[in-house]
Every structure is written in structure tokens, then in C-alpha cells.
Amino acid sequence: MRLLQRISLALAVVFTLGVAGAPVSAQVTAFKQAIAEAAAKDAALAAFYKARNYKPIWTGRLGKDSQRRRAFLAALAKAGDHGLPVKRYDPAAIKASLKAAKTGRDRGRLEVEMSRMFLQYASDIRSGVVNPHSIDSGMVRKVVRWDRLQTLVAFEKSSASRFIKKLAPSTPEYLRLMKEKLKLEKQIGRGGYGPKVKAASLKPGASGASVVALRNRLVAMGYLKRSASQTYDAKLQKAVQLFQLDHGLPTDGVAGKSTMAEINKPAEYRLQSIIVAMERERWFNQPRGKRHILVNLTDFTAKIIDNGKVTFITRSVVGKNESDRRTPEFSDVMEFMIVNPTWNVPRSIATKEYLPLLKRNPNAVGHLRLTDSRGRVVNRGAVDFSQYNERNFPFNLKQPPSRGNALGLVKFMFPNPYNIYLHDTPSKNLFNRNVRAFSHGCIRLQKPFEFAYALLAKQVSNPQEYFQAVLKTGRETKIDLKEPVPVHLIYRTAISKPKGGMEYRRDIYGRDAKIFRALSKAGVALRAVRG
Structure with a gap:
């Protein structure tokens, strides 16, 4: 001053x-x-x-x-x-x-x-x-x-x-992030979270120097009150569970390999995540819609938000961490859903994954129909697949509506240049995984029917009955949303909690690390506030 x-x-x-x-x-x-x-x-x-x-x-x-x-x-x-x-x-x-x-x-x-x-x-x-x-x-x-x-x-x-x-930005998220940033800078000024835990893993009942180090780090992070205990007791187990909940980990109360890796991350690393989240909030400094759909890729969830409150949430599967499969970040508007959808196999998948199979066996992937440019079904026995490659393959592959369809029984469309949408899936077991990055880029939903009911509740009196009636026809059917809903695909590794504190997620695609390097190059620096 x-x-x-x-x-x-x-x-x-x-x-x-x-x-x-x-x-x-x-x-x-x-x-x-x-x-x-x-x-x-x-x-x-x-x-x-x-x-x-x-x-x-x-x-x-x-x-x-x-x-x-x-x-x-x-x-x-x-x-x-x-x-x-x-x-x-x-x-x-x-x-x-x-x-x-x-x-x-x-x-x-x-x-x-x-x-x-x-x-x-x-x-x-x-x-x-x-x-x-x-x-x-x-x-x-x-x-x-x-x-x-x-x-x-x-x-x-x-x-x-x-x-x-x-x-x-005047969003509650930005204001909370800035508040947590200042708190963390003071924590760093006091020495951060203290020494790392040397043990690879710890379980309830353990004791010794590593348990003390674990306790001290959780105290510094605000998950545990100070104590002189050297034992992995019930209080420490509960603190570990709270930490796991805030970091998207299985809440078993055991400081295993994944949990210990997160516990040992320094305060400076968390500060980087918050600074990147603030930058992302500035990029996203625009009206989101009174009702909107929010998909946080790192959190593997899809939410419907009405007037600032989460009214529906489901687990999701996002794109695999490969160059051509990572789910992009953007906003668009959901206009309709398709019940009993046909899967028109993207050309990249058809040529890179299925064409090699067809070359070895023309009858491979028999659940898919081979069609020409006019949509006519082609007899596979009359095709010499060996003469085709990714560039000259002239056919399309389609999967008719069915419970085994790759898109499941419903997809939710917000037409965009990236061919990304939300959809059902027959691979339900993937939702039990902690890290759910398996798709070709689209967002798979664990509870697609309930998601549809929540969207349709604004336009029909009995959305479940209406949806099920359409589903039972077995026919591909388009249902327009009378009020289109904004969709925001975001990527946040640092998320503030409304009542104070932070949640953190892993940088699954390495994007936040790239952003912080760019910010550092532009002159952004970490601060430690003392006193």
C-alpha cells in the first residue's frame, strides 16, 4: 500500500x-x-x-x-x-x-x-x-x-x-477457490503439510514413526485434531476415510498405495491445482443456464443442476487416456434424446479396429451391418476386405437397436463438431471402477433411464411411463426437449466445497500440468504467506 x-x-x-x-x-x-x-x-x-x-x-x-x-x-x-x-x-x-x-x-x-x-x-x-x-x-x-x-x-x-x-468471475466456485488459495498459501508459509509418510501403505492397528507422520499430515490438512497417539486408531481411520472421500478414492479407511500417493502430494502441488482451477473458471466466465448438465471428466460424474443445486447425479465413463480417445472440453446445448438408437460406427473405429478383423475373417463383428454409401446392406461374402485400408474403405458399419448395442438403449444429443454425446452402455461393470476412463470419447452414464426421466419431467406428467412406453416399441425414436439444456464438459482437479474445504481429483489426461506450465511461463508464481 x-x-x-x-x-x-x-x-x-x-x-x-x-x-x-x-x-x-x-x-x-x-x-x-x-x-x-x-x-x-x-x-x-x-x-x-x-x-x-x-x-x-x-x-x-x-x-x-x-x-x-x-x-x-x-x-x-x-x-x-x-x-x-x-x-x-x-x-x-x-x-x-x-x-x-x-x-x-x-x-x-x-x-x-x-x-x-x-x-x-x-x-x-x-x-x-x-x-x-x-x-x-x-x-x-x-x-x-x-x-x-x-x-x-x-x-x-x-x-x-x-x-x-x-x-x-463472480461465481461461488471462483470466490471459494480464491479463499482456499489464500489459506493454502498460509499453510505453505508454515511449512506445508510436513514430512512425507515413508511407508508404502498403512492399515488400522499399525503404530510407529510412519503412523505419526501420517497423523501429522492429516492434522495439517485439517482432517484430524492434534493428538499424541502413535497408533492407527479409529480416529485416524475416520480421518483417512474423509481424506479418501475428498480425493475420489474408495473409502475403506486403509492408507493403501493410491491413498498414500495422494496424502504425500505436497501443499505446493495442491496450490497449483487451485490456481489452474481459477484459470479454468475464468475461461468459463459465462452464463451456464438455470438448468444445465455438468460433466466433470476427472470426477467421472454427470449432474443436472437446477438454479445452482444438484438435482440429479450419476456415475460416468469418459474417454480413454489415448491421443484419439480423450474426451474434449466444451459447452453446447442438448436438444433431443434418441431411444433405441442405432450405432453408426465412427469411421475411425470402423477402419482402425474393425477393418483388420474383417480382413482376417469377413464374418467377424457379426453384430454389425455392412452398408454402402446409399445405406444398402452389403453381402460380406462378396467383398475382398484385403484391398482396403483406412483411406479407401468405402463402407459403413451399423449396429441396429438392441440391449447389446454399444450405445445401450438411449443416447442424449447435443450436436457438436466432435461427435460427443451422452449415452447408455451394456458394459455396466465399468462403473464399479474408481478411475473410469475407457470410452472412445463419449460419456457413458450409469443411470441413463433416470437421467432421461429427470430431463423429461419438465415436459410430461409421468416421465418414467412415457419413456418406457417409447422404449418398449423397440423402434428408434427421437424425443425433442421442449426446453434445450446447456451441457458443459469440464475438467477440474480442484473443486471447492460449499461449506469450506477442497476436493481433489487426479489429472487423468495431464491437461492441468500443461496449463500450469503455461501459466508459469506467463509469469504466474506460487506464493508462501508467512505470519
């Missing part, structure tokens, strides 16, 4: 007294000329200042300019709280420019630089520091960036402090 006060005082002196020894008219002319030159290569800045006849919004003598300076500098002082790259808009740079400002031209260049810095900060805190598309091909979410010219125009007409305050 002392730095901000010195900067504000310096600004007041420079901009109130002007440049000693220079005629006022000459100062004004040089000032405006400097603004025009400094803004020339930036279309938004050039248009903004030209429209206002090169009058300042930061460096003028008017009270509003002073208010803007104070509000902006105060915001920059808290940029680190948001996990932003502080050095990208360092107030110290402004101070240095002030000390060097000797002429009207100096002030003009500083005026444009402050606007440029403000636009950078506004974009970073509202829509994210880095571009997801440049980090991972699976992050295809459309990030909304404000028009830079309109941002400046709106800022100039608004209360500076209120405008800046509204830039950051």
Missing part, C-alpha cells in the same frame, strides 16, 4: 503541476501527439483516443483520473490473490515511468501504456491469462474475450472501482 500511495502522490504532483518551464499549449500538443503515436499500432487504443480527441483517462488533472489510477493500482496490488502474473502489470513499472516523465510526450506515452496495461489485466482476470486452444487440442472451449475498445469506453463511463471489481 505504501508503494501505491507514493505512486498516487507522484502522479498528483506531475499531472497537477505539469512540466516546469514548458508553455501549457506546447505541453498539450506534445501530450496529444505522443498519445497518437503510442496508440497508432493498436487499433482499439487508437480508435478510443481519437474519438475523445486524445484526452487522458489516467493522467489528467480531473478527479476521475485520480480515482481511476487509485482503483487500478489497488487492483494490481491484489493481482497475486487471483493467481495472475503480477510482473505482467507491475505497479513498480508505473512508478519508474513517473520518475522519468519530464515532458508532455512522456506523459502521453505513460497514458497509453496504462490503458494497454489495464486492457491486459482486464482480459486476464475476466477471461484467463493463457489460451486453452494453444495448450492442448482437447481443450476446445470457446473463451469469450471482451472487445478491447468497448471495454475502455465502458470503463471510462463507469465508476472505476465498481467496474474493476466486476471483472473477475
Whole structure:
């Protein structure tokens, strides 16, 4: 704050007294000329200042300019709280420019630089520091960036402090993440979670130094009250179960290999996850819909959310961790469901997985129909599959509606360029796994019928009876949703809990690690707050 006060005082002196020894008219002319030159290569800045006849919004003598300076500098002082790259808009740079400002031209260049810095900060805190598309091909979410010219125009007409305050996401999730980030930074300042547990695994009844280390880490994480016990007793077992629940692990109360790996992750690693989650929340800084479907890929769940509350939840299976199977992240709108669907085998699967089988045995995958480009069934015995490859294979493969259909008995459609949708599956056993990344990219649901009932409840009086009647026909049937529902496929390894605390999930596709590397390269740094 002392730095901000010195900067504000310096600004007041420079901009109130002007440049000693220079005629006022000459100062004004040089000032405006400097603004025009400094803004020339930036279309938004050039248009903004030209429209206002090169009058300042930061460096003028008017009270509003002073208010803007104070509000902006105060915001920059808290940029680190948001996990932003502080050095990208360092107030110290402004101070240095002030000390060097000797002429009207100096002030003009500083005026444009402050606007440029403000636009950078506004974009970073509202829509994210880095571009997801440049980090991972699976992050295809459309990030909304404000028009830079309109941002400046709106800022100039608004209360500076209120405008800046509204830039950051106002979602409960973002606010809770920032609160937990500050708590974790203080924890790191106190030394983190303490020494790692050296034992590979521990069970109830165990005792010794490793049990003490386990107890101390759980105390530091907030799962256990301090005690002098050296035994893996009932209290420690319960603490382990709570930890497991918050980390998506089987809640058996045994600190096995997977649980111990998560317990031993340092506080700095968790802080990285929170910072990445805040960046993701900035990318997702848009209306989600009063009713929407939320699929968190790392959590292997699909939820229906009404007015901010979860009204339905089911387990899910997501894409396998392979280059062509990972489920992408994006938002779209669910428009309809298809009961008793036909599975039109994607070409990539047909040529990469089934064509090699057909080459060895033309009667392989007999549950699939071979059709030509006109949809006519082709006699397999008349086809020499050996002459075809991934590029020239001219046929399609289809699986008619049935309980054994790869899509199960219903699929939920939100037409998108990635051919991703939610659907039933005959492979029910996969839902018993803890990590459920097995599909070719689409989202499989454990309770697809109940999911359908919840969606149809808004448009029919007895959704279960209605759905079952359609299902029993055995015919492929499209059911339109009278009110389309937004669908958001997200990827969060750090999730805040409404009543305080955090949940963490594994970085199944390695995307969060890539994001943090990009943020670090942009200047984002971990902090340790002491005292």
C-alpha cells in the first residue's frame, strides 16, 4: 500500500503541476501527439483516443483520473490473490515511468501504456491469462474475450472501482477457490503439510514413526485434531476415510498405495491445482443456464443442476487416456434424446479396429451391418476386405437397436463438431471402477433411464411411463426437449466445497500440468504467506 500511495502522490504532483518551464499549449500538443503515436499500432487504443480527441483517462488533472489510477493500482496490488502474473502489470513499472516523465510526450506515452496495461489485466482476470486452444487440442472451449475498445469506453463511463471489481468471475466456485488459495498459501508459509509418510501403505492397528507422520499430515490438512497417539486408531481411520472421500478414492479407511500417493502430494502441488482451477473458471466466465448438465471428466460424474443445486447425479465413463480417445472440453446445448438408437460406427473405429478383423475373417463383428454409401446392406461374402485400408474403405458399419448395442438403449444429443454425446452402455461393470476412463470419447452414464426421466419431467406428467412406453416399441425414436439444456464438459482437479474445504481429483489426461506450465511461463508464481 505504501508503494501505491507514493505512486498516487507522484502522479498528483506531475499531472497537477505539469512540466516546469514548458508553455501549457506546447505541453498539450506534445501530450496529444505522443498519445497518437503510442496508440497508432493498436487499433482499439487508437480508435478510443481519437474519438475523445486524445484526452487522458489516467493522467489528467480531473478527479476521475485520480480515482481511476487509485482503483487500478489497488487492483494490481491484489493481482497475486487471483493467481495472475503480477510482473505482467507491475505497479513498480508505473512508478519508474513517473520518475522519468519530464515532458508532455512522456506523459502521453505513460497514458497509453496504462490503458494497454489495464486492457491486459482486464482480459486476464475476466477471461484467463493463457489460451486453452494453444495448450492442448482437447481443450476446445470457446473463451469469450471482451472487445478491447468497448471495454475502455465502458470503463471510462463507469465508476472505476465498481467496474474493476466486476471483472473477475463472480461465481461461488471462483470466490471459494480464491479463499482456499489464500489459506493454502498460509499453510505453505508454515511449512506445508510436513514430512512425507515413508511407508508404502498403512492399515488400522499399525503404530510407529510412519503412523505419526501420517497423523501429522492429516492434522495439517485439517482432517484430524492434534493428538499424541502413535497408533492407527479409529480416529485416524475416520480421518483417512474423509481424506479418501475428498480425493475420489474408495473409502475403506486403509492408507493403501493410491491413498498414500495422494496424502504425500505436497501443499505446493495442491496450490497449483487451485490456481489452474481459477484459470479454468475464468475461461468459463459465462452464463451456464438455470438448468444445465455438468460433466466433470476427472470426477467421472454427470449432474443436472437446477438454479445452482444438484438435482440429479450419476456415475460416468469418459474417454480413454489415448491421443484419439480423450474426451474434449466444451459447452453446447442438448436438444433431443434418441431411444433405441442405432450405432453408426465412427469411421475411425470402423477402419482402425474393425477393418483388420474383417480382413482376417469377413464374418467377424457379426453384430454389425455392412452398408454402402446409399445405406444398402452389403453381402460380406462378396467383398475382398484385403484391398482396403483406412483411406479407401468405402463402407459403413451399423449396429441396429438392441440391449447389446454399444450405445445401450438411449443416447442424449447435443450436436457438436466432435461427435460427443451422452449415452447408455451394456458394459455396466465399468462403473464399479474408481478411475473410469475407457470410452472412445463419449460419456457413458450409469443411470441413463433416470437421467432421461429427470430431463423429461419438465415436459410430461409421468416421465418414467412415457419413456418406457417409447422404449418398449423397440423402434428408434427421437424425443425433442421442449426446453434445450446447456451441457458443459469440464475438467477440474480442484473443486471447492460449499461449506469450506477442497476436493481433489487426479489429472487423468495431464491437461492441468500443461496449463500450469503455461501459466508459469506467463509469469504466474506460487506464493508462501508467512505470519
